[in-house]
Amino acid sequence: MTEFLDVKNIYKHFGKLSALIDFSFTVNKGELVGLIGPNGAGKTTLFNVITGFYQANSGKIIFKGKDVSRAEPNELAEMGMVRTFQIPKPFKELTVHDNVAIGTLFTPHRSKKTSLSTEEFVRRVLKSVRLYPVKEQLAGILGHGNLKLLELGRAQGPYPDLLLLDEPFAGLTIGEIQLVSEILRNLAEQGLTLIIVEHKLRELMKLVQRVIVLHYGKKIADGRPEEISQDEQVLKAYLGRRWSHRHA
Numbered sequence: 591m592t593e594f595l596d597v598k599n600i601y602k603h604f605g606k607l608s609a610l611i612d613f614s615f616t617v618n619k620g621e622l623v624g625l626i627g628p629n630g631a632g633k634t635t636l637f638n639v640i641t642g643f644y645q646a647n648s649g650k651i652i653f654k655g656k657d658v659s660r661a662e663p664n665e666l667a668e669m670g671m672v673r674t675f676q677i678p679k680p681f682k683e684l685t686v687h688d689n690v691a692i693g694t695l696f697t698p699h700r701s702k703k704t705s706l707s708t709e710e711f712v713r714r715v716l717k718s719v720r721l722y723p724v725k726e727q728l729a730g731i732l733g734h735g736n737l738k739l740l741e742l743g744r745a746q747g748p749y750p751d752l753l754l755l756d757e758p759f760a761g762l763t764i765g766e767i768q769l770v771s772e773i774l775r776n777l778a779e780q781g782l783t784l785i786i787v788e789h790k791l792r793e794l795m796k797l798v799q800r801v802i803v804l805h806y807g808k809k810i811a812d813g814r815p816e817e818i819s820q821d822e823q824v825l826k827a828y829l830g831r832r833w834s835h836r837h838a
């Protein structure tokens with residue numbers, strides 16, 4: 591497997607607070623990776639730094655062999671890197687359909703990546719996230735479950751090959767979580783690389799091949815889900831409360 595994303599020695603400070611401390615990891619193309627850690631560990635900050643919403647104080651981000659440490663979110667989207675937000679941010683006054691269609695505008699070279707017309711592509715995305723039946727509804731009136739699905743649909747608009755998902759299961763019922771897991775698994779099967787921040791560990795561990803653990807801005811573990819769920823340091827920092835009692 592070729593190295594796809596290489597995050598090197600990232601530091602990010604907010605005043606006196608160090609949100610990320612010498613943080614490094616790599617992701618290979620096609621991998622499904624989970625990123626976990628207690629609240630305030632730095633997960634969202636890491637996403638913001640990788641996707642160009644924040645600039646790191648130091649360190650490097652290499653994506654597909656290119657140094658993108660200073661790239662803007664729209665340049666990264668054009669290169670195929672897209673993130674979703676913990677709190678969905680749709681265009682509320684647009685329809686579900688148009689919310690997905692608008693994302694295709696960020697990829698002027700999309701025709702090189704797909705032979706589908708924009709309309710065919712949007713239809714396929716809407717079907718993949720199960721929102722085709724409500725495509726003419728305004729995003730502003732969708733319930734939480736559908737909003738989370740729309741977030742997944744919108745993210746596919748630029749035809750990405752790396753998706754960073756911030757808590758895709760948050761606020762969902764068990765049934766909805768299973769649906770989102772299935773959608774994410776399908777995306778991975780189509781060749782997308784996924785990095786997923788999640789607190790719903792049991793469901794996340796079933797989905798991903800590798801888990802990275804953040805604690806106070808530092809990486810404390812990186813391994814297969816079954817290794818991580820038995821790692822002493824991880825159990826102490828985080829999993830102890832959340833994980834062991836559920837599996838007791």
Ligand SMILES: Nc1ncnc2c1ncn2[C@@H]1O[C@H](COP(=O)(O)OP(=O)(O)O)[C@@H](O)[C@H]1O
Pocket residue numbers: 604607609627628629630631632633634635636
């Ligand atoms: N824009 C910001 N300004 C100041 N502090 C921030 C900002 N974003 C995050 N932080 C702080 O950085 C730390 C990591 O936050 P965050 O990345 O949101 O954690 P997580 O997503 O793991 O819960 C927290 O202490 C948080 O308060």
Ligand SMILES: [Mg+2]
Pocket residue numbers: 633634635676
């Ligand atoms: Mg967060």
